[in-house]
Amino acid sequence: xxxxxxxxxxxxxxxxxxxxxxxxxxxxxKHEIRLxxxxxxxxxxxxxxxxxxxxxxxxxxxxxDLVRRLGEQD
Amino acid sequence: xxxxxxxxxxxxxxxxxxxxxxxSLCGNVDRADDLVQETLxxxxxxxxxxxxxxxxxxxxxxxxxxxxxxEYRKRRREVEDADxxxxxxxxxxxxxxxxxxxxxxxxxxxxxxSDQREALILVGASGFxxxxxxxxxGCAVGTxxxxxxxARTRLADLLAIDSVDDFGPDRATRAVLAGGGRG
Numbered sequence: 456x457x458x459x460x461x462x463x464x465x466x467x468x469x470x471x472x473x474x475x476x477x478x479x480x481x482x483x484x485k486h487e488i489r490l491x492x493x494x495x496x497x498x499x500x501x502x503x504x505x506x507x508x509x510x511x512x513x514x515x516x517x518x519x520d521l522v523r524r525l526g527e528q529d
Numbered sequence: 530x531x532x533x534x535x536x537x538x539x540x541x542x543x544x545x546x547x548x549x550x551x552x553s554l555c556g557n558v559d560r561a562d563d564l565v566q567e568t569l570x571x572x573x574x575x576x577x578x579x580x581x582x583x584x585x586x587x588x589x590x591x592x593x594x595x596x597x598x599x600e601y602r603k604r605r606r607e608v609e610d611a612d613x614x615x616x617x618x619x620x621x622x623x624x625x626x627x628x629x630x631x632x633x634x635x636x637x638x639x640x641x642x643s644d645q646r647e648a649l650i651l652v653g654a655s656g657f658x659x660x661x662x663x664x665x666x667g668c669a670v671g672t673x674x675x676x677x678x679x680a681r682t683r684l685a686d687l688l689a690i691d692s693v694d695d696f697g698p699d700r701a702t703r704a705v706l707a708g709g710g711r712g
Contacts, residue, residue, distance in 0.1 A: 490685055494691055498688075501634040502638075502649065502654050505634060505635060506553060509552045509553065510545045510549040513545060514541070514544045518565060518566060519541065521569055522537060522544070522573070525570075526534075527531065528531070528532075
């Protein structure tokens with residue numbers, strides 16, 4: 456999970472700054488506000504930093520014990 | 530029924546990310562741990578409904594997300610300022626880093642509607658595809674994309690990150706106006 460690439464940077468209509476068109480050749484809806492690539496990258500970085508700080512806390516012992524105990528029940 | 534050790538290990542391997550999702554959703558570590566515990570109890574009680582070889586993280590995240598939503602709705606009736614409590618519990622937890630920037634980010638995340646927050650976390654942090662995120666949230670892929678886009682835009686606004694498309698007309702207009710102001 457931790458090493459999996461996230462999808463915020465995936466190519467989408469709203470991430471393409473070079474042309475105001477998506478992959479189907481249609482223009483995006485006018486009411487959608489598009490973020491610049493740098494702003495998206497910054498938000499993605501902050502989000503992953505926060506999330507990974509939680510992931511890196513590991514698993515509380517009582518939760519690990521719970522899974523192991525329930526896994527042993529017949 | 531004794532649990533297949535391979536399945537058990539898949540569950541254990543998912544717990545750190547599952548817990549990170551729970552903390553990100555509810556903003557309170559103790560409550561998140563309760564949520565993870567309840568998720569694990571339900572999952573292991575219904576492990577027969579999990580098909581080996583399919584996506585274990587998505588299955589567990591779906592259970593946790595549904596538990597959170599039902600609890601959220603319940604609490605919403607009890608406590609009106611749910612978002613305020615979220616921000617406060619994030620600030621007060623001793624394991625949080627003290628950096629102002631991240632505190633601001635967490636506070637901004639707390640201000641998002643919960644459907645936007647969960648979509649952004651699933652896609653942007655947990656590493657799920659848009660398809661998986663849509664399945665977890667029980668909605669269309671387009672809905673997830675829209676929620677993620679709105680979440681990012683709102684966060685950029687709250688954090689004063691330059692949010693408008695650099696090549697958009699609004700940007701150009703602002704530049705002209707700014708230039709005119711100096712002259």
